Amino acid sequence: MPGTTADLLAQTVVAVREAGSALRERFGGVVRHRTRDELMAALAANDEAALAVLRPHLTDLRPGARWVEDELAGGALPDGEWWVVDPAEGNVNHLHGLPDWAVTATLVRDNRPVFTAVHLPLTGETHTALAGGGAHVDGRPLRVSGTASLGLGLVATSQARPDEDEAVVRRVGSSITAMLRDALVVRTSVPATLHLLDVAAGRVDAFWQFAGARADLLPGALLVTEAGGRVSDAEGRPWTPASDSFLAAAPGVHAEAVTTLSR
The missing domain is CATH 3.30.540.10 (Fructose-1,6-Bisphosphatase, subunit A, domain 1)
Known part of the structure; x- marks a missing residue:
């Protein structure tokens, strides 16, 4: 062993x-x-x-x-x-x-x-x-990006699972609308882990998701953290598997992403 x-x-x-x-x-x-x-x-x-x-x-x-x-x-x-x-x-x-x-x-x-x-x-x-x-x-x-403005950021989100309840679906939709206004480009696709690999590698500046499974988020949370990124919930509080939202971002865009997602 x-x-x-x-x-x-x-x-x-x-x-x-x-x-x-x-x-x-x-x-x-x-x-x-x-x-x-x-x-x-x-x-x-x-x-x-x-x-x-x-x-x-x-x-x-x-x-x-x-x-x-x-x-x-x-x-x-x-x-x-x-x-x-x-x-x-x-x-x-x-x-x-x-x-x-x-x-x-x-x-x-x-x-x-x-x-x-x-x-x-x-x-x-x-x-x-x-x-x-x-x-x-x-x-x-791996190292996260040095992007310092959300307006220059490529950001991403993902559908956590099929058949989410109505409140989560509405929250996802409003967050995408907010990011379309504030970020440069928004990507939406599954699965979450691959977006988080891109954040850790500096190819994507931020990723967020509402609800979510442990298996989707724990691997990427560790990768992003160890690559120098910041991981929190969408309101900027410490993230745990019990949190109802997730945000992983380069340090230079994290605060702006929290502001956008907290509207």
């Missing part, structure tokens, strides 16, 4: 890459579906293929860590260690023949991410972050 946290992260990288290979073999054209049940079955089949690789690997690495079974679940976790895994982040993109999907695994201790590994099977890139140890892509350090 790996002896240090860095060793654990290195072995987690092996696991997400192997799971990514399993998903890459399943990737191709659009998976046709005529009903919601058929779509959900196809999504579940992808999850199962990746979990068949991830679960035994990660359980062996940290036998005492519990497992979050639902990657769409939100809210705080009970104290202790947990594996927060999204076996096919952006699964719906995978089924539609789109390239924006990944495999993620994050070790969380007392609701704080210890480390994360995010693998993009189609590019071969693996993004990692270790609390207090920086953020990297394939060993190269």
Whole structure:
């Protein structure tokens, strides 16, 4: 068994890459579906293929860590260690023949991410972050952008999950309208994790989301923080998995983004 946290992260990288290979073999054209049940079955089949690789690997690495079974679940976790895994982040993109999907695994201790590994099977890139140890892509350090004005910023948001309640839907719509007025360009697409990789790499200046799942936000929260960015809720308060909003931004645009989202 790996002896240090860095060793654990290195072995987690092996696991997400192997799971990514399993998903890459399943990737191709659009998976046709005529009903919601058929779509959900196809999504579940992808999850199962990746979990068949991830679960035994990660359980062996940290036998005492519990497992979050639902990657769409939100809210705080009970104290202790947990594996927060999204076996096919952006699964719906995978089924539609789109390239924006990944495999993620994050070790969380007392609701704080210890480390994360995010693998993009189609590019071969693996993004990692270790609390207090920086953020990297394939060993190269990541750094958020130096943009100092939201008016010059490329910003992004994402739909947290299907079938959100009406209040969340309205909040999302009004926030996009506000950002369209204040930011240079607004991107809207799923999944959240890939936007957060872009924030950590300095390609996108801010990302926000309302509601949201732990598996969507914890990996990117650690990556952005370790790359020098700021993570909060939309009102600028400290973010936790129990928060009802999320904002990750370069330091130079964070305050303006909070102002825009708080209107």
